[in-house]
Amino acid sequence: MREMLIWLTFGAAGGIQAAAGQLLVRRLLDGRRLTGGIFGAGVLAGAGIGILCGVCRLSEPFLAGAEAVWIGLWTARFSKTSIRESLFIAVFYEIGTALWQFLTAAGMGIGFCSRRFLDRMSAENLSAVWVFHILLAVWMFLVFRREAQGEGKRFGGASVPAVAGLIAVITLSEQRALWIPDDTLTMWTSLAVALIMGVLVFRMNRQYEMEREMAALKEEQAKLLERDYTALNQLYEAHARLFHDLHHHIGALRRMLARQDYDGAERYLDELQEPVREITDKTWTGDETVDFLINSKLAEAARDQIRMEAEAEFPRHTNIRPADLCAILGNLLDNGLEAARKIPEPENRMVSLTIRRIHQMVVIRVENTYAQTPEEDNGRLKTTKSGGLHGWGLKSARTAAEKYDGTVVTSFGGGWFRAVATLSFQPVGRQRAEKDLDGLAGESERKP
Numbered sequence: 001m002r003e004m005l006i007w008l009t010f011g012a013a014g015g016i017q018a019a020a021g022q023l024l025v026r027r028l029l030d031g032r033r034l035t036g037g038i039f040g041a042g043v044l045a046g047a048g049i050g051i052l053c054g055v056c057r058l059s060e061p062f063l064a065g066a067e068a069v070w071i072g073l074w075t076a077r078f079s080k081t082s083i084r085e086s087l088f089i090a091v092f093y094e095i096g097t098a099l100w101q102f103l104t105a106a107g108m109g110i111g112f113c114s115r116r117f118l119d120r121m122s123a124e125n126l127s128a129v130w131v132f133h134i135l136l137a138v139w140m141f142l143v144f145r146r147e148a149q150g151e152g153k154r155f156g157g158a159s160v161p162a163v164a165g166l167i168a169v170i171t172l173s174e175q176r177a178l179w180i181p182d183d184t185l186t187m188w189t190s191l192a193v194a195l196i197m198g199v200l201v202f203r204m205n206r207q208y209e210m211e212r213e214m215a216a217l218k219e220e221q222a223k224l225l226e227r228d229y230t231a232l233n234q235l236y237e238a239h240a241r242l243f244h245d246l247h248h249h250i251g252a253l254r255r256m257l258a259r260q261d262y263d264g265a266e267r268y269l270d271e272l273q274e275p276v277r278e279i280t281d282k283t284w285t286g287d288e289t290v291d292f293l294i295n296s297k298l299a300e301a302a303r304d305q306i307r308m309e310a311e312a313e314f315p316r317h318t319n320i321r322p323a324d325l326c327a328i329l330g331n332l333l334d335n336g337l338e339a340a341r342k343i344p345e346p347e348n349r350m351v352s353l354t355i356r357r358i359h360q361m362v363v364i365r366v367e368n369t370y371a372q373t374p375e376e377d378n379g380r381l382k383t384t385k386s387g388g389l390h391g392w393g394l395k396s397a398r399t400a401a402e403k404y405d406g407t408v409v410t411s412f413g414g415g416w417f418r419a420v421a422t423l424s425f426q427p428v429g430r431q432r433a434e435k436d437l438d439g440l441a442g443e444s445e446r447k448p
Helices: 002-028 036-055 060-079 083-112 123-144 151-174 182-244 246-258 262-280 288-303 322-341 393-402 430-446
Strands: 307-312 350-358 361-369 375-377 380-382 407-413 416-424
Touching: 002 036, 002 060, 002 083, 002 123, 036 060, 060 083, 083 123, 083 151, 083 182, 151 182, 246 262, 288 307, 288 322, 288 350, 322 350, 322 361, 322 393, 322 416, 393 407, 393 416
Parallel strands: 307 350
Antiparallel strands: 350 361, 361 416, 375 380, 407 416
């Protein structure tokens, strides 16, 4: 009976630790969400490792090492995270759980004035193991019940137990109610310090990766903006050439009209207007740069036999900078046109742009058909392009949207890919003045 209790305890402990470990690795590394079957298989395997170590009476370091390797490799495989980082987190996670399991047993030993709680195979120690893992399950539920957490909150959730563990070990060395050998306290103090160092190293590595990615993102944004402004400069050059040669064109038209060659004069005017007609014939937002961008994408779609529709309801005089709006529109439209261009049948190539104002928000939706179902890598869309500028379009659009408390959300299905950007804006200039006047008028109407 006692052997069965030991096996049950080790099995339950292994299963709970495997569950919490999988969630911790996935959340800290922002990995793909594990399905119920894969998550359950990982929990059962962790329980099996615990039972095996209990039956064979293996040492705690061996048990912790086996669990760490299993959690790290299993989560990296199915959550699509880095194996190196997954194993790193799993190792320090096992150190942390071992530390707090010891602290739980020591605390119960102090409370009941019994050193048997520190005896690994005693009934008292088994009760401490149960108490700790019940608390671990509760902690797991409280910390991970919300799916979305920022980088700072996730780091805080990992660092608090490490710091509290070190403080608890130091406190144990000062108490006199329960005798604990000095070498045992020294070992756990060293492990607590190592745990804190591991958390700090992980945080520094993640910060470095974020800064490196942001630096690369800014560099690619600059290249993308340079590309768009190069196209805009070409338009200005076309205007400049037209103005420079204006007197020659007027002379040619005068001669045609003098000969009553009206058809020739009309064709001549069409030729002069052609370079700028297709990208300056419609106003969408009121900003010349943004309107040029939209019109140029419409012209590009027409050249590639892509049916593109655009509809815009954009507020005037807002704090949304044209450069940010171009970054969002340019990248989303580029992605849509690129995907539609790969469809073999021209009649199935379609792109739709919709800009709507909803109260104090602007919603930009770009939809396009596609030939190949988009793939996801680590919970993010995987680019099928090659080259230095590819793979940064959505990141650049999201970075621009975040300046206005917005985001970019993507989805696909039914043969259509959808990217929706939301931006919050504040009225400036004329729009704010009109809003203030409307408010004053409303107040005057309410007065008796």
